Every structure is written in C-alpha cells, then in structure tokens.
Amino acid sequence: MSLGNSIRHGAKWVFIGNTGSQIINFALGLILARLMMPAEFGTVATILIFTNLAGFVAGGGMGQALVRAKEASKRDYDLLFTVQFLIGLVIVGFFFAIAPWFGRWYANPEYADLLRVAALSFLVRPFVNVPSNMLHRDMRFKAKTATQLTGLVVYNSIALSLAYLGYGPWSLILAGLFSAITGALQFAWYARWLPGINFDFARARDLMRYGLLATSNNVVGYIQGQVATFVLSRTGDAAAVGLFNKARSLAYMPFNMVSGSAYEPVFRAIAQSADNPDRVRYLYLQSIQLGCLYTYPIYILLFWLAPEAIRFFYGANWLPSAEPLSILVFAGFFMSIGHPAGALLAALNLLGKELVMQVINLVILILGMLIATPYGINGAAWVLVASQFFGMIYITTIACRATRIGWLDIAKAVMPAAAHAAGLLAALVLLGELAGRFINGDFLTLAFYGTAAGLIVILSGLYSPFEAMRHESRKMLGLLWGRLTFAGNKKT
Numbered sequence: 103m104s105l106g107n108s109i110r111h112g113a114k115w116v117f118i119g120n121t122g123s124q125i126i127n128f129a130l131g132l133i134l135a136r137l138m139m140p141a142e143f144g145t146v147a148t149i150l151i152f153t154n155l156a157g158f159v160a161g162g163g164m165g166q167a168l169v170r171a172k173e174a175s176k177r178d179y180d181l182l183f184t185v186q187f188l189i190g191l192v193i194v195g196f197f198f199a200i201a202p203w204f205g206r207w208y209a210n211p212e213y214a215d216l217l218r219v220a221a222l223s224f225l226v227r228p229f230v231n232v233p234s235n236m237l238h239r240d241m242r243f244k245a246k247t248a249t250q251l252t253g254l255v256v257y258n259s260i261a262l263s264l265a266y267l268g269y270g271p272w273s274l275i276l277a278g279l280f281s282a283i284t285g286a287l288q289f290a291w292y293a294r295w296l297p298g299i300n301f302d303f304a305r306a307r308d309l310m311r312y313g314l315l316a317t318s319n320n321v322v323g324y325i326q327g328q329v330a331t332f333v334l335s336r337t338g339d340a341a342a343v344g345l346f347n348k349a350r351s352l353a354y355m356p357f358n359m360v361s362g363s364a365y366e367p368v369f370r371a372i373a374q375s376a377d378n379p380d381r382v383r384y385l386y387l388q389s390i391q392l393g394c395l396y397t398y399p400i401y402i403l404l405f406w407l408a409p410e411a412i413r414f415f416y417g418a419n420w421l422p423s424a425e426p427l428s429i430l431v432f433a434g435f436f437m438s439i440g441h442p443a444g445a446l447l448a449a450l451n452l453l454g455k456e457l458v459m460q461v462i463n464l465v466i467l468i469l470g471m472l473i474a475t476p477y478g479i480n481g482a483a484w485v486l487v488a489s490q491f492f493g494m495i496y497i498t499t500i501a502c503r504a505t506r507i508g509w510l511d512i513a514k515a516v517m518p519a520a521a522h523a524a525g526l527l528a529a530l531v532l533l534g535e536l537a538g539r540f541i542n543g544d545f546l547t548l549a550f551y552g553t554a555a556g557l558i559v560i561l562s563g564l565y566s567p568f569e570a571m572r573h574e575s576r577k578m579l580g581l582l583w584g585r586l587t588f589a590g591n592k593k594t
Contacts, residue, residue: 163313
C-alpha cells in the first residue's frame with residue numbers, strides 16, 4: 103500500500119473510531135446527564151485534572167519516540183513497558199499518600215477514596231500503551247479503532263448501570279478502571295504482544311531525549327486545558343465545573359472527530375517523509391484544508407442551535423451551558439487551523455519550539471482566567487477562545503518557517519471552508535427570518551435547521567468556485583447515493 107493510501111486508510115479508521123466514540127459518549131451522556139447531577143460530573147472532572155496530568159508523566163513520551171523512530175525492536179518495547187510500569191508504581195504510591203490531604207483541601211472526604219481508586223489505572227496503563235504504540239507504528243488503525251470502541255461500550259455500560267443504582271461519581275471512576283483492563287487485553291491480542299522486562303537504561307535515555315520534549319508539550323497542553331476547570335473549582339462550585347466542561351466537550355466534538363482523526367496518521371506519514379520537503383508541505387496543507395472543510399459547517403450549526411440542542415438533549419438543568427457553548431465554537435475555528443502544525447513539528451523533531459509557545463500560552467491563559475473569574479463560565483469561555491487564537495498564530499508561524507511556506511498558502515487552504523461557513527450562516531439567518539416563526543419546539547427546530555444545513559453545504563459545494571469544496575461535496579453526495587442505492591437493492 104502506498105504512503106498516500108496508508109494515510110487515507112489510517113485516517114479513515116481513526117475517524118471512525120473518533121466519530122464512534124463521540125456518538126457512543128453522546129448517546130450514553132444523554133442518559134447519564136439525567137441520572138447524575140452537574141455537581142457529580144464536576145467532582146469527577148476535578149479528580150481527573152490530577153490523574154490525567156500524571157498520565158503524561160507515566161508515558162514519558164517514549165512511546166511516541168518509538169512510533170517516530172526508523173527502527174523499533176522487541177527489546178525496545180520491553181524497555182518501554184519496564185520504565186512505564188516502574189513510573190506507574192511511583193505514581194500510585196504518591197496518590198495514595200496525598201489522598202487524605204486532597205480530601206481535606208476540597209472539604210469532602212470522598213475525594214480521597216475516589217483519587218485512590220482512580221490511581222490504580224496507572225498499573226494498567228503500561229499494558230495498554232505498549233501494544234497501542236506497536237499498532238500505531240505499523241499504522242494498524244483499524245485494530246486500534248476496534249479496541250477503542252469496545253472499551254467505550256464497556257465503560258458506558260458500567261457507568262450507566264452504576265449510575266442507575268445511585269453510585270454517583272463512583273460510576274465514572276470504576277467504569278474507567280474496568281474499561282482500561284478490557285483495552286489492555288484487546289490491544290495485546292491484536293499486537294500479539296506479551297510483556298517483557300528490559301533494564302537497558304542507556305537505550306531509555308536515548309528515547310527519552312525526544313520523549314521528554316513530547317511529554318513536556320503534552321503536560322503543558324494538558325494544563326492549559328485544565329486551567330479553567332481548576333479555577334472554576336476553586337472559585338465557583340462543582341456545578342459550574344460540570345456545566346463548563348459539558349459546553350467545552352460539545353464545542354470540541356467536531357474538532358476531535360475530524361482534525362483529531364488526522365493527527366496520528368499524518369504524524370507517522372510526515373515522520374516517514376521527513377526527507378521529502380514537498381511531500382511534507384502537501385500533507386500539512388491538506389490536513390488544514392480538509393479539517394476546516396468538515397468542521398466549520400458543524401461549528402456554524404452549533405453556534406446557531408446551542409440553546410435548543412442543550413435543552414433537548416440534556417434537559418433544563420444543563421441550559422446554562424448553552425451560552426459558553428456558543429462562545430467556544432470560535433475556538434474550534436482556530437483549533438482546526440493550528441492543530442496540524444503540532445503533528446508536523448512532532449514528526450520533524452521540532453518540539454522544543456512548540457514548547458516555548460505552549461509555556462507562553464499557558465501564562466496568558468492563567469492570567470486571563472484569573473481576570474475573567476467575576477464573569478463566570480462565559481468569561482472562561484472567552485479566555486479559551488483568545489488562547490486558541492494566540493496558539494494558532496504562534497504554532498502556525500513556526501510550522502511555516504519549518505516548511506518554507508507562507509501565510510498566503512495557509513489562507514488558501516482555509517479559504518474554501520471559511521467562505522462556505524459564512525454562506526451557511528447567512529442562509530441560516532435568512533431561514534430564521536422566513537420560516538423561524540413557524541417552527542416550534544426544540545426537536546422540530548433541530549431537525550429543520552440540521553436538514554437544511556446539510557443540504558446547503560452539499561448542494562452549494564457542488565457549484566463552489568473552490569475545487570476542494572466541489573470535490574468533497576461530490577464525494578459526500580456519492581457516498582449518500584451509494585448508501586441509498588445499497589438500501590434499495592437490499593429491499594428488492
């Protein structure tokens with residue numbers, strides 16, 4: 103299989119995995135939102151701030167280093183497992199030791215027990231990470247997707263059952279632990295991997311030179327994502343955290359499904375093509391263009407229908423998250439442009455330059471959140487938008503210099519999506535004036551504007567002045583027609 107076909111095949115399966123994950127989480131989230139209160143979600147979100155941060159340290163970036171490396175042996179993977187398991191033991195001991203203090207800090211002793219149980223996942227993670235990295239290196243994204251979706255089914259089944267029985271935040275913590283065990287077993291089966299021990303720490307130092315930068319970027323990026331949750335948890339209440347996280351998860355959903363799906367295959371492909379500058383430039387610009395083409399229409403629709411979507415799917419208790427959702431969609435526009443640069447810099451071993459940007463952006467984000475505290479979750483949303491804009495400008499500038507392309511090339515890549523997003527918004531405004539008064543109820547509103555938006559995007563794309571948009575519209579129309587024809591043939 104050629105490199106281009108490998109990328110498309112890999113991106114397809116990562117997209118299926120991400121989309122399936124979003125659909126499963128969304129569907130089960132609807133039920134969980136009615137079984138659990140925002141404060142209970144906020145409690146778990148507070149725990150995860152610290153355990154997820156430790157997760158980046160546990161990985162050490164060595165797995166990503168092996169994915170990028172030209173060669174990787176069984177001994178390398180045994181070394182990766184050994185180091186990650188030892189780090190996991192240290193992390194578990196650390197969390198068990200600080201758990202009582204953690205409970206006192208939040209004036210809730212339940213936090214201590216939740217933290218201890220959540221920490222047990224660090225004993226499972228090496229059994230997940232090593233075979234997952236093996237599949238990533240071989241671009242076997244179909245196997246990774248199958249494992250991801252199975253884990254989600256296990257997670258949501260356990261979470262839903264325990265939430266129904268009244269276990270509150272324990273529902274999510276225990277579901278996460280058991281789904282990790284399921285994922286470890288399935289990853290090992292697909293990769294045909296058995297754990298081994300290797301104490302070649304000289305080789306570990308070589309891998310960690312790259313891994314340290316990768317981990318540092320991941321840690322700083324993660325802290326950026328959790329600053330709002332942490333500030334809100336200390337200055338507001340758990341309900342505010344739950345409402346804000348719901349808005350952010352919905353706003354980031356299009357990005358995670360589309361642009362996020364391209365990261366792994368593009369990272370691996372650019373690493374393989376590092377000696378071919380023209381190929382690297384093509385992959386980078388294409389990832390920007392396609393990411394924007396598919397996410398921008400969804401962001402416009404989220405902006406337009408935020409209150410109706412929140413009220414219909416989650417109920418009146420979650421309605422205060424509608425306004426921050428409509429604000430955070432602007433962050434999505436910038437993320438779709440800036441995110442591919444991260445894959446590019448990681449593949450070209452330029453993570454040091456990205457780290458500088460991440461640290462500067464973190465300082466700006468912290469100061470912004472502290473200033474925006476009196477404005478609640480809406481103020482926090484606007485700070486995130488400003489942070490994403492700054493990050494997009496900075497990291498894209500670095501990527502342009504590394505690939506010797508200009509901002510005009512970036513603008514050309516974004517222009518088809520931006521033009522059609524503006525046209526879609528204008529069409530929705532016009533429809534609102536003409537037909538809005540006749541559409542009553544959240545369901546009818548969502549169905550009407552959702553159907554109209556889909557038709558507008560596909561049909562206007564067919565006559566677009568941009569070839570990229572025409573190509574994608576023909577592809578979507580052909581796929582839809584093929585599905586309808588297939589269904590018709592089955593009936594006959």
